[in-house]
Amino acid sequence: xxxxxxxxxxxxxxNLRAFAASLxxxxxxxxxxxxxxxxxxxxxxxxxxxxxxxxxxxxxxxRNTYFSLYRKRGREVQDVDxxxxxxxxxxxxxxxxxxxxxxxxxxxxxxxxxxxxxxxxGASGLSYEEAAEIAGVPVGTIKSxxxxxxxxxxAMLAIDGVEDFGPTRAAAAxxxxxxxxxxx
Amino acid sequence: xxxxxxxxxxxxxxxxxxxDSAAKGPAAPAEEAExxxxxxxxxxxxxxxxxxxxxxxxxxxPDRFVVLLAELAAKESQARGSS
Numbered sequence: 001x002x003x004x005x006x007x008x009x010x011x012x013x014x015n016l017r018a019f020a021a022s023l024x025x026x027x028x029x030x031x032x033x034x035x036x037x038x039x040x041x042x043x044x045x046x047x048x049x050x051x052x053x054x055x056x057x058x059x060x061x062x063r064n065t066y067f068s069l070y071r072k073r074g075r076e077v078q079d080v081d082x083x084x085x086x087x088x089x090x091x092x093x094x095x096x097x098x099x100x101x102x103x104x105x106x107x108x109x110x111x112x113x114x115x116x117x118x119x120x121x122g123a124s125g126l127s128y129e130e131a132a133e134i135a136g137v138p139v140g141t142i143k144s145x146x147x148x149x150x151x152x153x154x155a156m157l158a159i160d161g162v163e164d165f166g167p168t169r170a171a172a173a174x175x176x177x178x179x180x181x182x183x184x
Numbered sequence: 185x186x187x188x189x190x191x192x193x194x195x196x197x198x199x200x201x202x203x204d205s206a207a208k209g210p211a212a213p214a215e216e217a218e219x220x221x222x223x224x225x226x227x228x229x230x231x232x233x234x235x236x237x238x239x240x241x242x243x244x245x246p247d248r249f250v251v252l253l254a255e256l257a258a259k260e261s262q263a264r265g266s267s
Binding site: 122 | 221222225226228229230232233234235236237238239240241242243245246248249250252253256257
């Protein structure tokens with residue numbers, strides 16, 4: 001972690017992309033969001049405190065940009081650019097995984113605040129403290145959001161029972177769950 | 185993954201400098217009385233979440249980002265040279 005700011009920033013771009021896509025539900029929007037974030041980060045690099053987490057700092061910029069500028073737009077393009085139609089990287093399905101498109105569809109039904117908390121904690125490798133600071137809420141709120149996100153997804157996935165989880169049944173369960181679960 | 189802080193993950197916030205700014209209340213209210221999640225489901229959710237995320241992580245990075253940063257860096261060194 002001691003390269004130039006530029007190198008460090010480039011190294012974080014895949015993570016920013018994954019977070020942005022999780023937030024917006026669109027890879028196309030995600031890339032625009034990452035570009036804006038990179039430009040802002042570059043021009044504010046003197047405000048970054050060395051020794052703190054660059055990832056957390058960048059996530060904060062990206063998240064603020066998303067909520068102030070992109071939120072509506074993301075919803076508009078959410079389903080048209082085919083982001084949920086499948087995998088980006090060609091890789092064999094691993095055992096026990098749902099079809100990725102189905103899981104993404106389920107993830108997209110979560111309220112944004114729950115979704116971002118779940119992703120930051122469950123996938124981005126951030127601590128609860130970092131996630132709380134990024135979202136501007138107390139740690140307890142992040143915990144609560146993560147738990148509610150997990151409970152919702154579990155309710156969607158549990159419809160058919162976990163024992164006989166095959167790809168087809170799993171897909172059906174997710175579809176059913178997504179249809180019956182709406183906003184809180 | 186940097187899990188060095190995971191031991192304190194459930195403790196109180198250490199760097200809570202701005203914790204009170206956007207607080208919606210004291211700590212999180214237990215709004216939805218949640219039944220414990222089936223561990224197998226929880227594991228499935230975790231695995232799928234990672235699969236979703238890693239799918240994007242491992243996708244090739246569009247060239248536009250590398251180009252963009254090269255341009256920003258070039259602009260900066262140009263500005264530095266001329267001022």
